[in-house]
Amino acid sequence: MNATIQHPTFAQHMLTGLRAGLTLLVLCGGVYTGVVTSAGSTLFSHQATGSLLNQGERVIGSEWVAQPFVSDSYFHSRPSAVDYDPTATGGSNLAPSNPELRARVIAQSADIQRKEGVSAEQIPVDMLSTSGAGLDPHISPEAAMLQAPRVARARQLPLEQVQNLVGQAIEGPQWGLFGQHRVNVLKLNLVLDKHQVF
């Protein structure tokens, strides 16, 4: 049986290793990446290039990338640790024990209390926390409802109408199973604009 066992030399090992490395580079890096990426972009062409959204002719953003909103007439995104720059994407990485985080939260809380005319206990935590990638496209339904009165005032719309639009924009857990209730800020703002060109 010993004839079926091989004992390669050092040089043979190195040569085989090199040939294996190159072969697998072609197979995994070349064939796999090429075939799968082409298949993905053919089957799902909209998603393949970043799920871009249009307003008329204008490419207005990606469904999955948060934008900065500062005007009173728009719903605002969660704060971003990277100023909503998709090429710099990242979180704050501040620990709960970090005084820097505490100071940031106090300042943001005061800002929102003033802007929305609410007390601290009414602010949902997602409006004060930065997300993992700094590009979270969603806010919680509570955070959207909190902003509705300000948006209604700025657009001179009845509050009820804006609240209705928010209600329609709430997405439940996907397939009724996975994830949280949420509102896509960019899509909601696009609906608002369609509703009333501002």
Place this chain on the structure above:
Amino acid sequence: MLDIFIICLLALGLAWPLGHYMTGIFSGQRHFTDTLFNPVERLIYKAIGVNPNLGMTWKSYGAAFLLSNLVLGILAFLLLKFQHLLPMNPDGIGPLSWDLALHTAVSFLTNTNQQHYSGQAQLSYLSQGFLIVTLQFVTPAMALAVCVAILRGMLGGRNKRSAAEGEARDLGNYYVDLVRGVLRLLIPLATIVALLLSWQGVPSSFEGAQKVQTLDPAAPIAQQQVPIGPVAAMVSIKQLGTNGGGWYGPNSSNPLENPTPVSNAIETIALVLVPMAVVFMAGGMLRRKSFSWMSLAAMGVLSVVFIAATVYSELQPNAAFAGQAMHGPNMEGKEVRFGPELSALWGTFTTQTSNGSVNAMHDSFNPIGGLMTRSGMLISAIWGGIGCGFVNFIVYVWIAVFLSGLMIGRTPEIFGRKIETREITLLGSLIVLPTLCVLVLTAITVAIPALTGNSNPGFHGISQVFYEYTSAFANNGSGFEGLGDNTPWWNVSCVIALLLGRYLPLFIPLVIAGRMAAKRVSPVGNGSLKLESPTFCITLVAVILILNFLSFLPAAVMGPIGEALELATISVEQ
């Protein structure tokens, strides 16, 4: 909460048949996939220059494993160092510094995927889509091959019928195991997952970044660049291969890399699928189904306890938000679409499996969550990385068998083969190694503030450093990402931890298995230790916990435990 159960059950339910499939492809018998894959494999063997019918002893197998890694490492370093001169670089990205290129090459070669560079911003499409994707396929398959060889050795090797006592045994052909792992296991799985992810919204394109105008004219930026690329292809194998290195810097918390709760469920299942399947495969290869169930019970209990503790931790408020917001969970560094529970589930699985991808920032976890994630990495055998996780588990089994043998007053034996002084010496070195490597490097870095570069003060600052070395040694790759870790010191010291943490814990068990395989087999009697019993399972869990407590409890007190106590005092004062 329901979604956590569904994800765990789906993962287990899929891992069971997959484990059976893996037993089939590594057992060397005829398999239903032969008609499809045999012609391709013949082509690959010809290109590599190996004869698939020849076996290897533990020495040749180990040498083939180590030297093929050396060659691949050199190739990877050169491709990264000279990426600016190579094609497929539409965004005009420059070269990496020597220390960053070295760290990146070693990090991906060791199946760690610790990233000191920032994803899409510093690597060309060639580096990410071609080189890194290849390493993400090849490195888990390499560790799986070693694991398979060790399992063969535990039963005496493939030539046990003909070989004499003490004669070197045939543990299989390294290159055959490697190619089969890539071709018959990982490529088909990755293709399915990649297409599912593209459907959910992960980009899949060779075009450069997309420019868009922002909606609010008053906003501080008028334009955004949405980076895309062959993202789905890479993300699927990074999840499946316990790799963890994402396309974008913040990994699967980035909505382009993980856009929906369904994509999150798919990625979470992909993360634990193969490590769980290896447990079932091991039972098949050892021809002892009950060994799988015992392993599953030991890992399952620890896994569930860790998940529960992390979920509980992240449902608690973040101390920095006290009095400033509604009472709510810790959402700093987390995404609204996932919330605290799915982030905690991912955080637990990704550190247990040595994957290291994240869908929330671990640096901002509450202290108990931070403790559970680093403990998962230190144990490295609850599911564990593909191949290496189960090898670590076998090491704990050997130690538990030895201790049990001492307790019942019999020579410790596993599957009829004695564990003797030489084996115990080698096992002892594996117990001391992580303590030495992680604690010594942490001590040096913390002692010299100029080297540290952390973003948080106090206890958490120590945690950041400890976490980075633990992650490197455990070949995990997740990080407390606030650390300024792209410096020559961090790059080089992490390379040391990466190499020690990868090759010794795979090579030493291969030596032990190779030696044990050649031993005389004593018949199993009434007095023999029963591995597949609740008593042994409890002993094993105790061994795992006690060894890690002894090694790392003091470090935990100076890190997350200290931080938790500090936060508790502050909230009392408020």
